[in-house]
Amino acid sequence: MIRFENIGLRYGVGDEVLRDINFKLERGSFNFLTGPSGAGKTSLMRLMYLGRTPTRGLITMFGKNINGMTRSEIGMMRQKIGVVFQEFRLLPHLSVFDNVALPLRITETPEKEIQNNVNELLDWVGLGDHKDQLPETLSGGQQQRVAIARAVIARPKLLLADEPTGNLDDTIGVRLMNLLEQLNRMGTTIVVATHNQGMMNQFGHPRLILEQGQLHVQEPQTWIRDKIEGVY
Amino acid sequence: MAKSVQSFTQKAGGRYDLPLNRSGNGRFIILLITMMTFLAVLAISASFALSGVAAKWSTGLENKLTIEIPAGETDVSALKVEVKKKLDSIDNISKIDVMSDDAIAALVAPWLGADFALEEVPMPALIAVETKENTRAFIDKLQKDLSEINSAIIVDAHEEWLEDFLRMIGALKFGAMFVSLVIAATAIVAITGIIRARMSEHRPDVELLHLMGASDAYIAGQFQRYALRLGLLGGAFGLFAGALGLAIFSVGINAGDSDLFPSLRLSGLAIFVLFCLPFVSCALCSTTAKITVLRSLARMP
Numbered sequence: 001m002i003r004f005e006n007i008g009l010r011y012g013v014g015d016e017v018l019r020d021i022n023f024k025l026e027r028g029s030f031n032f033l034t035g036p037s038g039a040g041k042t043s044l045m046r047l048m049y050l051g052r053t054p055t056r057g058l059i060t061m062f063g064k065n066i067n068g069m070t071r072s073e074i075g076m077m078r079q080k081i082g083v084v085f086q087e088f089r090l091l092p093h094l095s096v097f098d099n100v101a102l103p104l105r106i107t108e109t110p111e112k113e114i115q116n117n118v119n120e121l122l123d124w125v126g127l128g129d130h131k132d133q134l135p136e137t138l139s140g141g142q143q144q145r146v147a148i149a150r151a152v153i154a155r156p157k158l159l160l161a162d163e164p165t166g167n168l169d170d171t172i173g174v175r176l177m178n179l180l181e182q183l184n185r186m187g188t189t190i191v192v193a194t195h196n197q198g199m200m201n202q203f204g205h206p207r208l209i210l211e212q213g214q215l216h217v218q219e220p221q222t223w224i225r226d227k228i229e230g231v232y
Numbered sequence: 233m234a235k236s237v238q239s240f241t242q243k244a245g246g247r248y249d250l251p252l253n254r255s256g257n258g259r260f261i262i263l264l265i266t267m268m269t270f271l272a273v274l275a276i277s278a279s280f281a282l283s284g285v286a287a288k289w290s291t292g293l294e295n296k297l298t299i300e301i302p303a304g305e306t307d308v309s310a311l312k313v314e315v316k317k318k319l320d321s322i323d324n325i326s327k328i329d330v331m332s333d334d335a336i337a338a339l340v341a342p343w344l345g346a347d348f349a350l351e352e353v354p355m356p357a358l359i360a361v362e363t364k365e366n367t368r369a370f371i372d373k374l375q376k377d378l379s380e381i382n383s384a385i386i387v388d389a390h391e392e393w394l395e396d397f398l399r400m401i402g403a404l405k406f407g408a409m410f411v412s413l414v415i416a417a418t419a420i421v422a423i424t425g426i427i428r429a430r431m432s433e434h435r436p437d438v439e440l441l442h443l444m445g446a447s448d449a450y451i452a453g454q455f456q457r458y459a460l461r462l463g464l465l466g467g468a469f470g471l472f473a474g475a476l477g478l479a480i481f482s483v484g485i486n487a488g489d490s491d492l493f494p495s496l497r498l499s500g501l502a503i504f505v506l507f508c509l510p511f512v513s514c515a516l517c518s519t520t521a522k523i524t525v526l527r528s529l530a531r532m533p
Binding site for chain 1: 249250251254436437440441443444445446447448450533
């Protein structure tokens with residue numbers, strides 16, 4: 001579904017922040033992306049949601065090579081990707097409902113369908129009673145759920161979440177992860193960038209580990225063995 | 233005014249993903265466009281009025297000649313008869329008016345006084361002629377024919393001073409049109425700057441829409457709609473202010489009952505053009521906003 005081959009990324013004329021990144025994500029998989037601060041997690045996520053083009057290498061998304069795609073084709077590709085940003089990035093002047101409806105409005109979905117889908121999703125994430133409120137009136141956890149609802153409302157094939165539990169207490173973090181697992185069971189491919197070891201241990205999905213700009217893939221059985229051996 | 237603009241845009245069914253309609257800058261843009269449209273109304277009206285002046289003078293002197301038998305010639309009266317006879321024989325001449333002494337006296341009265349004795353001053357004879365067609369060749373031939381009667385006879389086709397006059401009117405019209413273009417160019421530069429500022433102000437939100445897969449046209453459409461509405465409001469206010477200004481100016485100029493300047497009663501075409509100004513303003517604002525945003529978005533990956 002997603003394949004990165006020999007990807008390198010540099011900003012300006014500096015050193016490469018990502019070097020020789022190679023990995024493949026299968027449809028319907030759930031992966032953690034982890035690594036120390038500054039290892040390049042956000043840069044890799046940015047490449048995955050097509051927020052940047054790599055300096056070198058080949059990215060294949062949903063079976064299509066993104067090199068040589070037109071702007072409109074890349075735009076269409078982005079519509080298949082949902083992103084939960086670390087700092088939420090909700091539009092402060094829009095209500096909860098309008099924030100969640102945004103991806104549907106971008107694709108010019110009929111308003112009646114928007115009303116039905118958004119209301120249903122807000123009920124599902126427990127924010128049905130807050131749909132007319134502005135984001136600033138919500139708690140951090142509620143804002144996080146709005147961000148997730150916005151990321152999944154258009155039924156993306158790929159959901160990327162950058163440190164989604166970073167601002168949340170453990171209980172809400174676990175509830176959030178359960179929400180993501182439900183989405184994964186519905187067929188959405190999910191990548192969660194996090195450095196929360198406890199969370200990764202608890203949910204036991206494969207890990208993409210970034211260290212000094214290079215990526216290592218670690219399957220669950222490996223990290224369980226490492227855990228037993230005291231590596232983590 | 234900001235509230236009324238917001239209310240107008242909301243009533244018009246406008247929905248913005250970006251908070252473009254919630255800024256005091258809207259008032260500034262409307263004021264700017266109002267002033268630009270006001271100036272454009274004056275410049276375009278001036279252009280139409282000058283066209284009226286040119287048309288009035290051109291039509292008034294079209295196919296007309298004045299033949300002058302200068303004063304001091306031995307027998308002006310005899311020459312007058314001879315010239316009249318010659319003119320009668322020419323097919324291309326449709327009307328001959330030998331001006332009477334009284335008519336000539338009336339012409340010179342502003343300089344010499346109404347009660348001066350005409351016979352004490354040598355006066356030229358004047359013959360007003362209307363032709364079917366005033367070609368250069370005809371005038372030259374007439375001058376040649378009359379010079380054979382007396383070399384001092386002058387055929388005045390009014391061309392010399394009329395050409396200068398029309399050239400001056402043409403220059404003024406060009407100036408008025410040039411001012412209109414400068415106004416439009418200034419508006420474009422100002423709107424480009426304002427839209428760029430709004431883009432910078434909302435850059436994170438614009439980037440978010442871009443990352444969600446919004447097409448460039450979708451994002452540009454938000455700014456375009458915003459600029460279009462402000463352009464319409466500013467254009468309408470400017471047209472109203474311009475019409476008011478013209479009405480005041482018209483009252484002033486018509487009070488003098490001048491023959492040189494026509495009244496500022498605008499033709500149907502002129503009124504149509506002026507009423508188009510708010511829409512031109514809309515199109516200008518909208519297109520400028522679209523191009524500015526698309527060029528900025530092109531720099532995003």
